Amino acid sequence: MASVSSQPQFRYTQPPSKVLHLRNLPWECTEEELIELGKPFGKVVNTKCNVGANRNQAFIEFADLNQAINMISYYASSSEPAQVRGKTVYLQYSNRQEIVNNKTTADVAGNVLLVTIEGNDARQVSIDVLHLVFSAFGFVHKITTFEKTAGFQALVQFSDTETASSAKNALDGRSIPRYLLPEHMGPCTLRITYSAHTDLSVKFQSHRSRDYTNPYLPVAPSAIDGSGQLSLGLDGKKLEPESNVLLASIENMQYAVTLDVLQMVFSAFGPVQKIAMFDKNGGLQALIQYPDVQTAVVAKEALEGHCIYDGGFCKLHISYSRHTDLSIKVNNDRSRDYTIPNTAMVNPQPSILGQQPAQMIGPGAPNFNATQYPPNAEQAMMPQHSGGWGSAVPPVPQSIPMQMTSHPYMPPATMPQMVPGMMQMPAHTSPMQAGTRPPYGPNSMQ
DNA sequence: AGCACA
Numbered sequence: 001m002a003s004v005s006s007q008p009q010f011r012y013t014q015p016p017s018k019v020l021h022l023r024n025l026p027w028e029c030t031e032e033e034l035i036e037l038g039k040p041f042g043k044v045v046n047t048k049c050n051v052g053a054n055r056n057q058a059f060i061e062f063a064d065l066n067q068a069i070n071m072i073s074y075y076a077s078s079s080e081p082a083q084v085r086g087k088t089v090y091l092q093y094s095n096r097q098e099i100v101n102n103k104t105t106a107d108v109a110g111n112v113l114l115v116t117i118e119g120n121d122a123r124q125v126s127i128d129v130l131h132l133v134f135s136a137f138g139f140v141h142k143i144t145t146f147e148k149t150a151g152f153q154a155l156v157q158f159s160d161t162e163t164a165s166s167a168k169n170a171l172d173g174r175s176i177p178r179y180l181l182p183e184h185m186g187p188c189t190l191r192i193t194y195s196a197h198t199d200l201s202v203k204f205q206s207h208r209s210r211d212y213t214n215p216y217l218p219v220a221p222s223a224i225d226g227s228g229q230l231s232l233g234l235d236g237k238k239l240e241p242e243s244n245v246l247l248a249s250i251e252n253m254q255y256a257v258t259l260d261v262l263q264m265v266f267s268a269f270g271p272v273q274k275i276a277m278f279d280k281n282g283g284l285q286a287l288i289q290y291p292d293v294q295t296a297v298v299a300k301e302a303l304e305g306h307c308i309y310d311g312g313f314c315k316l317h318i319s320y321s322r323h324t325d326l327s328i329k330v331n332n333d334r335s336r337d338y339t340i341p342n343t344a345m346v347n348p349q350p351s352i353l354g355q356q357p358a359q360m361i362g363p364g365a366p367n368f369n370a371t372q373y374p375p376n377a378e379q380a381m382m383p384q385h386s387g388g389w390g391s392a393v394p395p396v397p398q399s400i401p402m403q404m405t406s407h408p409y410m411p412p413a414t415m416p417q418m419v420p421g422m423m424q425m426p427a428h429t430s431p432m433q434a435g436t437r438p439p440y441g442p443n444s445m446q
Numbered sequence: 447a448g449c450a451c452a
Contacts, residue, residue: 021449051450059450095449 018065019094020072022058025049026085033084034060041074042067046099061099068093111164112195115154117176119188122152127210129180130154133190137170138163142200144209157200168192184312244293245321246300249285254313259333262286265308265316270295274326276335289326296320 022034031047038044038060046061062068072091075081081088113134117125127143134140134156142157158164172192181188202211204220211217246266250257259275266272266288274289290296300318308314328337 019449023447023449048450052448054447056447057449090447092448100450100452 014093014095016065016069016072017093017095017097018062018068019096019099020060020062020068021092021094022060022082023052023056023090024087025056025058025089026087027056029056029058029084034058037082037084037089038062038067038071041071046101048099059094059099108194108196109161109165110194110196110198111158111161112197112200113156113158113164113168114193114195115156116150116191117152117154117188118191119175119186121181121185122188123147124185125152125176125181125188127154127207129176130156131210131212132180133171133176134158134167137167139212141213142202142209142211144200144202146208155195155197155200157197164194168194182312240320241322242293242297243320243322243324244290244296245323245326246288246290246296247285247319247321248288248303249280249283249317250308251283251315251317252307252313253284254311255309257284257308257314259336261308262288263336263338265303266290266299269299269302271338273339274328274335274337276326276328278334287321287323287326289323 020038022037029049031049034047034049035044041062043063044060045063047058049058051057051059060068060071062071072093075091082091083089115130117130127145130143130145131140134143138158140156141159143154145152145154147153156164156167158167171190174190176188176190178187200209200211202209202214202217205211205217206220248262248266259277262275262277263272266275270290270292272288273291275286277284277286279285288296288299290299300320303316304318306316308316326337328335331337
């Protein structure tokens with residue numbers, strides 16, 4: 001009795017419908033082409049293209065059944081088959097009576113992309129990484145991120161539909177390059193559709209939303225840390241004044257970070273005058289004082305986002321302090337004034353490394369007291385450049401996350417220099433793009 | 447070349 005539903009769908013004779021099913025369409029047949037095809041026979045009230053696994057099928061819905069019959073009848077007896085772009089198109093009545101209006105915003109191209117980040121660690125993808133990835137295709141105006149039932153999502157606004165389309169075509173279904181993500185993170189795949197938005201409303205610069213067209217937008221209170229420091233980077237537009245004193249906060253502090261470790265790490269860029277460590281919001285922070293702003297700038301640029309220990313442990317986040325001269329009242333295991341050697345004797349040998357450049361101490365350095373440190377402390381970050389390298393490195397916008405956590409330190413030659421290149425100069429204008437473009441680069445889309 | 451899952 002239920003034989004109707006079990007019949008093959010391609011019966012020789014289909015019951016008439018004002019919806020026609022089309023197949024063998026050319027690639028990416030447009031709605032306009034379908035309307036052109038059906039227009040001589042009646043009023044096309046709806047279409048749906050890119051149907052089926054091969055996206056080469058479509059539906060045309062006429063206002064009236066007779067119009068659909070007109071079209072089928074005409075081509076049934078015509079010597080010329082129905083064609084789109086010279087390709088023969090096969091028509092029949094659809095087995096449905098109307099097109100379900102599936103024409104959501106996802107089908108309409110626009111300048112704003114809706115990006116869903118898939119993966120167990122999707123939430124850890126920073127807005128800076130997203131900015132970096134999408135900047136390869138053109139200037140990114142704004143980004144907002146949010147969590148919905150669909151997961152972690154972002155809206156990415158480009159200036160025009162063409163740029164957004166090239167980004168969508170290149171990135172949809174692809175994963176964020178591994179080198180942009182901390183090692184411990186699993187793959188993060190991007191699913192991209194068009195958004196109905198044309199201009200996002202970004203009220204604050206924050207870790208959730210950015211307006212790259214307006215550096216003077218107020219910074220959200222949430223983006224200012226407990227010390228009143230701006231922890232937010234704004235794509236090269238510095239909102240926090242540079243200072244000779246750095247505020248370092250240490251994230252994922254699996255291992256103890258001692259005063260000596262900090263002194264060692266920060267001394268690589270110049271003499272460290274004073275260090276003060278303190279607990280803040282359940283984490284460890286430290287103020288590190290250099291004699292001059294330039295040294296601090298270099299140290300900050302080099303160390304921001306890096307981990308002291310391999311495996312993503314003790315990740316440094318560095319901002320400029322408003323202090324210019326720390327007041328160290330007592331030398332102990334939490335604070336020290338290295339400029340007053342006579343009184344810096346709470347620990348007679350405050351640092352094995354002393355004031356020597358850190359690169360003098362390599363892996364397996366004989367004097368390295370490994371017992372105080374995790375087993376892989378030999379691999380502790382050893383910046384190999386002292387203060388001078390700042391001029392040799394292109395200025396890096398603050399928002400660039402150097403999430404090279406799998407490598408406590410990588411010399412510049414092995415660093416993905418494309419990262420700053422992409423940031424500052426979108427790939428289509430960047431002289432640095434040769435050989436440094438990501439595999440999904442926009443070149444093949446133009 | 448044979449019916450849409452948002």
